[in-house]
Amino acid sequence: MNLCLPYASVYMIALGLKDWEIGFVATIYMFTQVIFAFLGGPITDKLGRRKTTALFDFIAWSIPCLIWLRAENFWFFLVAALFNGTMKVTTNSWDCLLVEDAEKSQITRIYSLVISCGHLSALFAPISSILVSRLTLVPAIRILYINAFIVMTIKIILLYAFSRETQTGMIRVRETRGKSMASELYGYGGIVKIMLASRGTLFAILISALVGIVGMINITFWQVIVSKKIGIPDVLLPFFPMFRSILALVSFFTIIPRLTKADLRIPLLVGFGVYIIGQSILIFTPVNGGIKYLILCISLIFDGFAVGILAMLAESLVALHVDAAERARVLALLQMTIMFVSAPFGWIAGGLSGISRNLPFVLNIGLLIIGIIATVLHYRKNKEVEA
Numbered sequence: 113m114n115l116c117l118p119y120a121s122v123y124m125i126a127l128g129l130k131d132w133e134i135g136f137v138a139t140i141y142m143f144t145q146v147i148f149a150f151l152g153g154p155i156t157d158k159l160g161r162r163k164t165t166a167l168f169d170f171i172a173w174s175i176p177c178l179i180w181l182r183a184e185n186f187w188f189f190l191v192a193a194l195f196n197g198t199m200k201v202t203t204n205s206w207d208c209l210l211v212e213d214a215e216k217s218q219i220t221r222i223y224s225l226v227i228s229c230g231h232l233s234a235l236f237a238p239i240s241s242i243l244v245s246r247l248t249l250v251p252a253i254r255i256l257y258i259n260a261f262i263v264m265t266i267k268i269i270l271l272y273a274f275s276r277e278t279q280t281g282m283i284r285v286r287e288t289r290g291k292s293m294a295s296e297l298y299g300y301g302g303i304v305k306i307m308l309a310s311r312g313t314l315f316a317i318l319i320s321a322l323v324g325i326v327g328m329i330n331i332t333f334w335q336v337i338v339s340k341k342i343g344i345p346d347v348l349l350p351f352f353p354m355f356r357s358i359l360a361l362v363s364f365f366t367i368i369p370r371l372t373k374a375d376l377r378i379p380l381l382v383g384f385g386v387y388i389i390g391q392s393i394l395i396f397t398p399v400n401g402g403i404k405y406l407i408l409c410i411s412l413i414f415d416g417f418a419v420g421i422l423a424m425l426a427e428s429l430v431a432l433h434v435d436a437a438e439r440a441r442v443l444a445l446l447q448m449t450i451m452f453v454s455a456p457f458g459w460i461a462g463g464l465s466g467i468s469r470n471l472p473f474v475l476n477i478g479l480l481i482i483g484i485i486a487t488v489l490h491y492r493k494n495k496e497v498e499a
Contacts, residue, residue, distance in 0.1 A: 114233040115240045115256045118350040121335040123253045129186055135462015137189045138332050142455035144197020149451050152204035153444025154293050157284040164205035166272040172199035177261035181254050204443045211431055212278035220428045227424055228364045234357030237350035245347045307445060315490045316429035321450045322483045323426040326476045329461045333472040341469040342399050352412055359416030376425055377491040383422040384483045390414030391477050395470045
């Protein structure tokens with residue numbers, strides 16, 4: 113998928129979509145995630161973590177790849193977003209499959225390893241560049257979506273073949289056998305009480321929502337500002353995310369392990385602060401001269417580190433504060449809440465981008481400042497409680 117992502121938004125523009133339509137597709141994608149995050153817990157409990165991941169990975173990734181491949185206008189992308197939004201079911205089931213049989217002390221390291229492997233995929237970005245330079249944008253991206261369909265489908269088969277159901281998963285499958293989805297959804301009332309009673313869970317929701325919103329805006333509109341405002345040629349677009357991913361990967365094995373040895377307050381504050389610097393540099397990158405390439409790379413140095421540490425910390429905070437016995441349903445409600453809060457921001461950022469390509473990133477800076485304030489207040493309150 114990382115072969116396609118650097119071109120996703122400019123692919124839409126090449127097929128005639130406007131900025132607000134790109135933002136609207138992102139919002140529909142997020143709202144679909146809200147619905148399926150809500151349903152994800154009961155589905156994961158009834159089918160099991162392993163089967164749920166295989167089935168909904170195919171619905172959420174393989175099918176949309178075929179739609180993106182044949183896309184001709186706004187409506188194709190809207191339908192693909194509806195299918196793609198079901199990925200929130202597998203966000204739930206995959207998280208359970210990944211960490212339910214793990215020791216709590218290992219969870220942060222597990223997420224670091226998985227995210228690192230994800231960043232390794234960006235090293236294949238030159239393939240996209242070569243195709244675009246030889247075939248032009250639209251034909252090249254269509255070929256990349258064929259490749260994405262094949263590779264993602266193989267991934268689904270391999271994961272199903274070589275994984276095993278978790279202990280908690282087997283218990284929940286037995287407990288929910290013969291029960292309707294409606295009865296499982298009705299049980300969410302007690303889960304809400306569990307969540308509201310935990311300050312740590314509420315903090316994890318806020319941090320995950322902020323990181324998710326900023327990441328969504330960055331992924332969707334970074335290509336637009338770099339291509340349409342700063343004037344970077346389309347053929348070079350994949351190299352910048354590759355550079356960012358390499359930096360994130362290096363930080364995983366150098367800086368981040370040192371930062372996360374203590375409590376998570378310092379790495380959270382560092383991550384938010386560094387992200388603000390990166391976004392600010394992006395906004396002020398000049399549009400003329402070769403210096404813009406250097407300044408854009410400096411921006412990505414800060415972004416790469418921030419994305420690496422905040423993605424890992426957001427996942428870890430949720431995993432650490434989730435009630436183990438009700439992990440699937442708690443994660444489902446967490447994801448639903450996060451997506452519900454995040455959903456309008458795709459449309460908002462699209463409208464802002466139509467006014468100025470800089471404004472989505474000004475919005476990001478405001479959200480990151482909220483993250484700093486929330487982190488300071490949360491850990492200050494924790495100290496008061498301990499005292």
